[in-house]
Amino acid sequence: MVPTLLGRIQTRLFLLATVGVIITLLVVPVLPGPSGPLGDRYAGGFLVLVAVGVLGIVWELIYHFLMQFRWEKDWPTLFGLLTLVPEGLVLYFLLRSSAVDFIDPVPPAAFWTHFTLVWVCMWLVANGPMRVPFIRWRFRGGRVL
Amino acid sequence: MVAAAGIPIYDTPFLTVGGGMGSFVTLDYLRIYGVPTSQMRVVSNIDHPWQTYEFLTRCSQIPRKERIRSDSSSRPDNLWGFPSYALEEAWKERKPSYLWQILTEPLLNDYWTPRAGTVFENLEREAKRIGYWDMLVKGQVRMIRRRSDGGYFTVITPPGGAAPTKRIVFRSRFVHVAVGYPGLKFLPDLQEFRTKHGDYQHVVNAYEPHEQVYEFLKTRSGTVVVRGGGIVASRVLQRLFDDREKLNLKTQIIHIFRTFVTGSHGPNAWSRRKGGNGWAYQGFNYPKSVWGGQLKAEMRKLEGAERAQKYKNMGGTNTPYRRRWQEQMRAGREGGYYHAVQGTVDRVERTPDGKLVSYVRSGDGIVREPVSDYIIDCTGLEADIAEHRVFADLLQHGGAGRNPVGRLDVERHFEVKGTASGDGALYASGSATLGGYFPGVDTFLGLQIAAQEIADDLAGRGFVRKMGPLRSTSQWFKWARNSPV
Structure with missing residues (x-):
């Protein structure tokens, strides 16, 4: 899928709400580090997803801008995977600095395991299986609606 | 009725x-x-x-x-x-x-x-x-x-x-x-030659069967003129280079580009395509975003002259940058058996000994007259x-x-x-x-x-x-x- 700006944002939010939620439901109970009631840990996990979505809109604007320098106006598969590094780092430091004060600081191991798993699964789904139910998605620059 | x-x-x-x-x-x-x-x-x-x-x-x-x-x-x-x-x-x-x-x-x-x-x-x-x-x-x-x-x-x-x-x-x-x-579109000078001499063997379109060219080159050393700067020209060159390598042939290749691309080209940093040594480089025959990304979305809204202009901006003959092809061409340039030139061909004539002479006019006014055994037209199906x-x-x-x-x-x-x-x-x-x-x-x-x-x-x-x-x-x-x- 070669994205348009609207398609990027929609795909991100859609995959967070589907793949992201499923992975979070599955992994939060077994994440290393955090203690406390499971409900609180789930709340933390879902808030991370929300943060990836909200910050992601800004990221997508940046990616869209950078893509304009490419002749083909494409976004290679590898970029979609490697952007987890800057996005993860920014989010991690925001959470640690308590700038986002409604999420309790998360232990590093738990954050990175959760974040990376969600990211890689979303990336895998976007690079193939997504096209099985949604046959028009890839021809519309990633728009779901 | x-x-x-x-x-x-x-x-x-x-x-x-x-x-x-x-x-x-x-x-x-x-x-x-x-x-x-x-x-x-x-x-x-x-x-x-x-x-x-x-x-x-x-x-x-x-x-x-x-x-x-x-x-x-x-x-x-x-x-x-x-x-x-x-x-x-x-x-x-x-x-x-x-x-x-x-x-x-x-x-x-x-x-x-x-x-x-x-x-x-x-x-x-x-x-x-x-x-x-x-x-x-x-x-x-x-x-x-x-x-x-x-x-x-x-x-x-x-x-x-x-x-x-x-x-x-x-x-x-x-x-x-x-x-x-x-149907096939022939370059006018080549069509004229074929009609005039009734020779469909030595001046060929790459989309026609033309195995006789490669077979001839296996039996004696010869010169081939390749016309065009697209994917088919790349393929034909690969075949000529491969045969040369495998069978130790002495084939000389003269490659004529009508538009000779020397580097990245385009009006501004937002639309600049890579190129070099004559070629414009692009992975596929259109920029990737025409099949679902930005270019597809943009073109869908355009009408008339604006649309034609957009086609022109993204168009132009091109070929993918493939490492294998780059190596072969580099070896050809260094070995003196692959010569790429810019020019338009005014006409093609037959020499008394049955060879083909192309009158190639370059942008700088120089006229070259390369002589070859075969001409392969790789300019397309248009x-x-x-x-x-x-x-x-x-x-x-x-x-x-x-x-x-x-x-x-x-x-x-x-x-x-x-x-x-x-x-x-x-x-x-x-x-x-x-x-x-x-x-x-x-x-x-x-x-x-x-x-x-x-x-x-x-x-x-x-x-x-x-x-x-x-x-x-x-x-x-x-x-x-x-x-x-």
Whole structure:
């Protein structure tokens, strides 16, 4: 899928709400580090997803801008995977600095395991299986609606 | 009137004419959407849909084991594009390196592209699965005309002896035209030479069978002029270089570019394509975003001169940057057997000893006169649509018109503008429709995009139900298990 700006944002939010939620439901109970009631840990996990979505809109604007320098106006598969590094780092430091004060600081191991798993699964789904139910998605620059 | 003339009439709600890749992909979509074979017919003078494509790729030096220039997830046999060809070949050949290549393309590696053989084998599997041959009617299409009661008559000449009359007619509500490239276009100076000397052996088009050139070069050393800067020129050069290497030949190659690209080119930093040594480099025949990204979205909104300009901006002959080809050309330049020059050819003449001399005028005014044994024209398949009788008739009598770049004018959903007939519709896809709201028409994925637009439009007209996520998923599992639609 070669994205348009609207398609990027929609795909991100859609995959967070589907793949992201499923992975979070599955992994939060077994994440290393955090203690406390499971409900609180789930709340933390879902808030991370929300943060990836909200910050992601800004990221997508940046990616869209950078893509304009490419002749083909494409976004290679590898970029979609490697952007987890800057996005993860920014989010991690925001959470640690308590700038986002409604999420309790998360232990590093738990954050990175959760974040990376969600990211890689979303990336895998976007690079193939997504096209099985949604046959028009890839021809519309990633728009779901 | 038709019946009174004694011509048999056959009814079919949906008829596609052409029977090549465009017809196949459209029928595949409609079968998967849920149209039974009894509702559709395909008229063709070829036996299987990839026949012409395979002929052209083989002539232009892509036998089954070689790789075509097409994206891994552009699968005409699989409308979902999943699993991609790369996954399939990696699995079947136990080659995880393909996965690494597809992951890192085009940044650390060349684009991964499928073998021609992989494409053809899968097409055969899918054609059997959807009952393609149950729908095939052999024949040559003469014309498509609107009926006064709506829909269309399509006049066919069946093969000799196959029918009691010389003509048969199909009456249908919907017709789809996918007759491919109207023909080869020769460079004027080469056409003149061929006509004047009646020599079709030494001046050849790369899309014609021209194995005699390579065979000659195996028997004695010779010089070949290659004309053109596209993918076919790259392929022909590869063949010449490969033979030279394998058989220790002394072939000299003179490569004439009309437009000689020396580096990155384009008006500004937002639209600059890479290039060098004569070539403009691009992974596929259009920038990638025409098949679903930004360029597709932009072009869809443009009309008239603006659209023509956009086509011009992204156009221009180009070829992929492939590491193997770069090595071969570098070795050729260093070894003094590959000479690339800029120029336009005024004329070609025959020397008294039977060789060919090209009069090449460069931009700086210098005229060169290279002498060669053969000239291979690699400039393309770009004849005017009116050279095909069906289009000529549609333009003259059917209400069809030309788009801003001179080809068949179609709507966003690929209905030919001006040809509606009652509750019927006439669609077209493939190269004849280049210049429309969607640019990548003459590509695998472009044919699928057109087929999807057509299938959705037919759904809007009540011919079939629009395919949603549930049917799509269940149909994908059928595809995966190779069970009938």
